[in-house]
Amino acid sequence: MPVVKVVELVKDFGGFRALKGVSFEVEEGEIFGLIGPNGAGKTTTFRILVGLLTPTSGKVEVLGRSPGDFELKKLVSYLPEDAGTYRNLTGYEFLRLVAELHYGRGGEAEEALELGLRIAGLGERIHEKMKTYSKGMKRRVQVARALMVKPRLAILDEPTVGLDVLHAREVRETVRSFAREHGTTVLLSSHNMLEVEDLCTRVAMIHEGRILREGYVRDLLQEYGARNLEEVFVQLVGAGGAG
């Protein structure tokens, strides 16, 4: 059974149709990339998957349940693209808060906190207020927050946005090793197609609210005779979309 199943998903915002019949599936244990330029519909799709938005039409299932289900919130972690931090809390306090919201006070929460501290890797600075953190440090705390509860599905919207090359690489490594170690399914988005190529096994290319193509990275490169996914995307957009 797929972890995520999206069929003919449509989302309207007033008179604007943001998603025009999006369909794709994510299998258990894989790192799946939803790639496309800004405004393509990636964030809207993710927000529907985590129950923040309701679909106008279409079918969405996450771990066999409808998005927004309270029990599902314990199994799915979502990292928004521009997730902010509480300026006056320390990174440690923030991670503890998330651990306690998931597990209450006790051993499980302590274990999750321990894992979060390890993923964040901020050393003693984790005890400083987050308003003193750099953008990279904040993002690492957010990634740690999303992964520390060992979700069955982690939805990461642009996990490396705004990070420099080294920090972005660090975050990618963290996601990759975490998924491998804990068997977590990862659905991530990026407009950086080279990054997705490096991290994902399978991708769906989205443009103007439509999925242009879905498949294994290796197969897509071969099929389009392209050196990278960027070239595949350009060919698809140039060809008018449908593949």
Place this chain on the structure above:
Amino acid sequence: MIGPLVAKEVKDLLRDPRVILPFIIGALIMPVMGFVLMIPMRAGIEQAIAGARAVGFVDLDGSAHSAQLARWLSERGVSVVELRPGPPGQLAEQAASRKLSVVLIVPKGFGESLDRKQPANVTVLNVLKEISFFGPASSAPIINLVQEYALNALTSGTPLRPEVVRNPLRTSELTYLTSKGVQLPGDPASYFALTMAAFLVPLLVMGLALTPMQMAATSMAVENEEKTLETLLTLPVRPRDILLAKLLGMFAVALLGSALEIAGTLAYFFIVFSQMPLPGEPQLAAGAAQLPGLQLGALQGFIDPYGLVFLGASILLSLFFFAALGVIVGALSRDVRIASTVIGPLGFLVVIPSYAIVFMSSEMMGPALRKALYILPVTQPVIAAKDLISSTLPPEPPLYLAASLLFTLGLLWLASKVFAFESLARLQRSLESLAERLSRRKRSTV
């Protein structure tokens, strides 16, 4: 499950200088204001009480009476300085050069009028450097002494005694407050402090209510501005718990802030009233008719202790309501700027009825309006504070407290219904355009 969220709210708020500094500054600035106000006020009042101890004297009459008047004043401790006659400007210059603020001009005919047992004329020239709140010494004590002299002169050789002419009637006045069933000595004007309290306490209560609303709106709007609410809504916690935690955290901090504000205000009043030089307790006329129950201790029992408990509970519920309103405004605001724009006009919801309550008598309000004001958490503590001091509370306070609580819970229930990412985003867009319109209107009126 909301424990960690409440703790987070309290920590986040208490560490935010934008939230806590106004409370601390407010608490510290009030006593400082008291001191700053008291320095000139005390000097001014002392001077006013003491009156002028020196007077410029211009004798245009040259009669025995005018000479006697000068001696009369000297014998009563007033330093009499003879001035050369001249127009007021010249007299004022002479007085100013000798640091005199009062000049007594005794015109021709003064002595003759007194001899003929007729009212005599005098002119008093007050010499001021500038118009100010705490002006120079009052001329009243000098005029009183001149009147005393004239009275003695007019009654000499007659069977009348000056003190009888001065006080031909022995009055003893008292006030009975029917709403409280309390009897007080003196006329209603004697209770200036109580009148001021009936005016200031409701306004203080109103101020207390506005603070948590502003704070809650800012805190919740920061969640939107910093995009932390989106994350929070995807964590395993119910939206209504997020709202409740926000509210409880806010309430705890608002209580602390309110306590600081009250402490600052009390310190202000303590400084002002403890430093105020007063002429003394009002004295009853000697031998005044003693009426049953007439005693200064009648103020005991003036404030009903149960009423105080009701007022305390009402203020707490009101803080809760305003915190809830602030949370809702903040949740609907995309950023702090929008929240502040909306909170301003919303504050008038409290200010306008509160002013009406302060200035309207119970009779003007009518029973239906009074009931409505007691039911609404916006106005309940304001009208309760006024009634507690100036009249009496209605007989059904527990019902009113329940009504206030229900109002707040209803508001929260309504808020929890729209507390979803999508509804909030939609409402935020509407509120943003409303705030834009408000800002544009404000700019165009400036």
